[in-house]
Amino acid sequence: MEPKTRRRRRSRQLVATFLRDPGSGRVYRRGKLIGKGAFSCCYKLTDMSTNTVFALKVVPCSGGGAGRLCPKGKVEREIALHSSLRHPNIVAFHGHFADHDHVYMVLEYCGRQSLAHLLKVRQTLTEPEVRYYLRGVVSGLRYLHQRRIVHRDLKLSNFFLNNNMEVKIGDLGLAARVGPGGRCHRGVLCGTPNFLAPEVVSRNGHTCQSDIWALGCILYTVLTGSPPFPVGPLSEMYQNIRTGLYPEPTHLSPNARHLIARLLAPNPAERPSLDRLLQDNFFTQGFTPERLPPRSCHSPPNFTIPRPLGSLFRKVGRLLLAECRPPHPFTPKEDSGSGAEGLEPDPMKWASEAPLSEKRAPDPEAPVHLLTQGALRSDPAGPKGSPQLEVEAAIRNIQLCLDAGPDATQDPPGEQRPVLWAPKWVDYSSKYGFGYQLSDGGSGVLFRDGTHMALRPPGGQVCYLPTRGKLETFAPRYVPSQLGAKLAVLRLFTCYMERQLREEGPPPAPQLPAAPDLCLLRFFVSPQVLLLLFSDGTMQASFSGAQAHLGLSGAGEDLLLTLEEAGRPRVSNSLHALHMHGFSPAARQRLRFALQVLQSS
Structure with a gap:
C-alpha cells in the first residue's frame, strides 16, 4: 500500500512557479491554470527572457526516476508524434522537459480558450x-x-x-x-x-x-x-x-x-x-x-452589411428620394431607372472594410479619378461668393506644409494633441448621403440634397443646416416631422458606425465636443484617398491600402499637421516644427496627391 500512497502524493505535487528547461537553459514562469483533464493540467507560461507566452501541459510522472519517461509510454508517444507536426490549424509544439514529479510540454498559447x-x-x-x-x-x-x-x-x-x-x-x-x-x-x-x-x-x-x-x-x-x-x-x-x-x-x-x-x-x-x-x-x-x-x-456576429438597413431604411429611403433631389453638389453615379429597382441603395463603403488598392503613397503625378463628391449647398438668397472657399483654404494650408523644411528620412516625433478626427465614415451618397463619426463622439450626414444634419454630444442635440450659415438646433423629441426621415438615417448610420468602432477596440480618449455649427462642408472620394473639409478649417485625408491618415487644422503659424499610420500613434506637428525638422517623403507625397485632388475639383 505504501508505494501506491507515495505515487498518489507525488502525482498531486504542486507545479513550481518557476521552471527551468535543463536542455535549453530557458527559465519560465508558470501562470494561472487554464485547463484540466483526466491525466493532465494546463497553465499559462511565460518565457522570462523574451516574455513570450505559451501554454504548459503538465503530466504527472508515472515512475521510472527523475526526468525519465517510461519507454513506449503514453506521454513519450504523444511527444514524439506532436513534435513532428507543423500546421497552422494544429496547436504548435515548442518543446518538452521533465523533473522528478512531472513531464512538461511547452505548447502554443490560444488566448480565446476552446x-x-x-x-x-x-x-x-x-x-x-x-x-x-x-x-x-x-x-x-x-x-x-x-x-x-x-x-x-x-x-x-x-x-x-x-x-x-x-x-x-x-x-x-x-x-x-x-x-x-x-x-x-x-x-x-x-x-x-x-x-x-x-x-x-x-x-x-x-x-x-x-x-x-x-x-x-x-x-x-x-x-x-x-x-x-x-x-x-x-x-x-x-x-x-x-x-x-x-x-x-x-x-x-x-x-x-x-x-x-x-x-x-x-x-x-x-x-x-x-x-x-x-x-x-x-x-x-x-x-x-x-x-x-x-x-x-460571447455574442452572434453580424455578417450582413444591411444594404437598405432593413425595412425601416427602405421606408426612410423612399421619403428621402422624394425629398432630396440633388441640385449640383453631388456627382455620384445616378439611378439608372425608377421604381423599386431605383430605390435599392448602393452597398455601404466602410473605411475599415474598403479593398486595399494601394500599398504605398499614391503617385501625385497620376491622373485623379473622383468616384463621388459632395458639398453643403449655399443659400440662393444669400450674398454671392465663391462656393469653393474651403477648397482654396485647404490648398493654401497644404502649400504652407509643402514649403516647410527639407525632406527627412522619417516624420518628426511630434506630440499628441486633441484634434478633430473622423475615424469612421460611410459613403451612401448616391442614394442618401455621406455619414461620418467624429472623435468627440458626434456624428453627421451630408445629405444628397446638400443639407447637413448632426448629433452633438452630450445629450444628442440635433443640429440641422439646410444651407450654409443657417443653423437650426432641436432636442431630439422636437425635431420637425418633415426632418424625421433624415433623422432616422442619421441615427441608423450612427448606430452602425459606433458598433464598428466598438468592435475594433477600446474607445479613443474623450475630447471636448465640437461647436454646434461644425459640419462637413465638402468631401471627395477617389480610389486612393478620401478628403473631408470641415467648417472649422480642418482637412482630413485618409488613404486606402497604406491605412494612413493626415489632417490639417488651424491656420497660418498655428497650422498643425497631424499624421497617423497603422500601428503608430497619431502625432501632430506645428508649422514651426516642420520648418525645423521637415517630414518624410511618403507624407509629402500624400500631401501632394491631396493637393492634386483639390486642384482638379
Whole structure:
C-alpha cells in the first residue's frame, strides 16, 4: 500500500512557479491554470527572457526516476508524434522537459480558450460561424490523416482559438498512427464516450472515418446546443450510436440536416471524405466569413452589411428620394431607372472594410479619378461668393506644409494633441448621403440634397443646416416631422458606425465636443484617398491600402499637421516644427496627391 500512497502524493505535487528547461537553459514562469483533464493540467507560461507566452501541459510522472519517461509510454508517444507536426490549424509544439514529479510540454498559447468555452456562453452557433470553424478543423485534420494519424478524441474542448480567432486542433494524447489496414488498436475503447463512432463501440478499432463521425457529432452539437447522443446508460447510448439513432434537428436548415446525416452514417464507407465534406451543399451554398470578430466569443456576429438597413431604411429611403433631389453638389453615379429597382441603395463603403488598392503613397503625378463628391449647398438668397472657399483654404494650408523644411528620412516625433478626427465614415451618397463619426463622439450626414444634419454630444442635440450659415438646433423629441426621415438615417448610420468602432477596440480618449455649427462642408472620394473639409478649417485625408491618415487644422503659424499610420500613434506637428525638422517623403507625397485632388475639383 505504501508505494501506491507515495505515487498518489507525488502525482498531486504542486507545479513550481518557476521552471527551468535543463536542455535549453530557458527559465519560465508558470501562470494561472487554464485547463484540466483526466491525466493532465494546463497553465499559462511565460518565457522570462523574451516574455513570450505559451501554454504548459503538465503530466504527472508515472515512475521510472527523475526526468525519465517510461519507454513506449503514453506521454513519450504523444511527444514524439506532436513534435513532428507543423500546421497552422494544429496547436504548435515548442518543446518538452521533465523533473522528478512531472513531464512538461511547452505548447502554443490560444488566448480565446476552446470552442467548448465559446459554446457554453453562446449555447448555439450560427451556420456561417460553423462553416468557418469547420474549414479550419478540416484543414488540420486532413494534415493528420495524410500522415496516417487519427486523433481519436475530436471534441469541442480540443478545438482551441487564438487571439485571431483561428481554430487549432489540440490535445493529441490519444492520437495514434493507423496500421497497414487503415485501423489502429482493435478492441481498444478510448475517447469521449458519446462521440465514439459505431465501429469503435463495436471494438473494431479507430480509422480516419471515425474522426469524420466525430465531426458529425460536433456539427450537430454546435448547431443545436446538445450532442446527438446524450450521455446516459452506456448500453443504450452505444446501441443508438451503432444504429445512428439521434433526435432529428428539424429546426435546422435542410443542408445542415443533410450533412449531419452523411457524417453520422453508421457505415464508415458511407461517410464523406474530408475533401467531399467541403464540397457539400452546406459549404458551397452558404456564406463562410474569412474571419470572425473576437466579440463572437460571447455574442452572434453580424455578417450582413444591411444594404437598405432593413425595412425601416427602405421606408426612410423612399421619403428621402422624394425629398432630396440633388441640385449640383453631388456627382455620384445616378439611378439608372425608377421604381423599386431605383430605390435599392448602393452597398455601404466602410473605411475599415474598403479593398486595399494601394500599398504605398499614391503617385501625385497620376491622373485623379473622383468616384463621388459632395458639398453643403449655399443659400440662393444669400450674398454671392465663391462656393469653393474651403477648397482654396485647404490648398493654401497644404502649400504652407509643402514649403516647410527639407525632406527627412522619417516624420518628426511630434506630440499628441486633441484634434478633430473622423475615424469612421460611410459613403451612401448616391442614394442618401455621406455619414461620418467624429472623435468627440458626434456624428453627421451630408445629405444628397446638400443639407447637413448632426448629433452633438452630450445629450444628442440635433443640429440641422439646410444651407450654409443657417443653423437650426432641436432636442431630439422636437425635431420637425418633415426632418424625421433624415433623422432616422442619421441615427441608423450612427448606430452602425459606433458598433464598428466598438468592435475594433477600446474607445479613443474623450475630447471636448465640437461647436454646434461644425459640419462637413465638402468631401471627395477617389480610389486612393478620401478628403473631408470641415467648417472649422480642418482637412482630413485618409488613404486606402497604406491605412494612413493626415489632417490639417488651424491656420497660418498655428497650422498643425497631424499624421497617423497603422500601428503608430497619431502625432501632430506645428508649422514651426516642420520648418525645423521637415517630414518624410511618403507624407509629402500624400500631401501632394491631396493637393492634386483639390486642384482638379
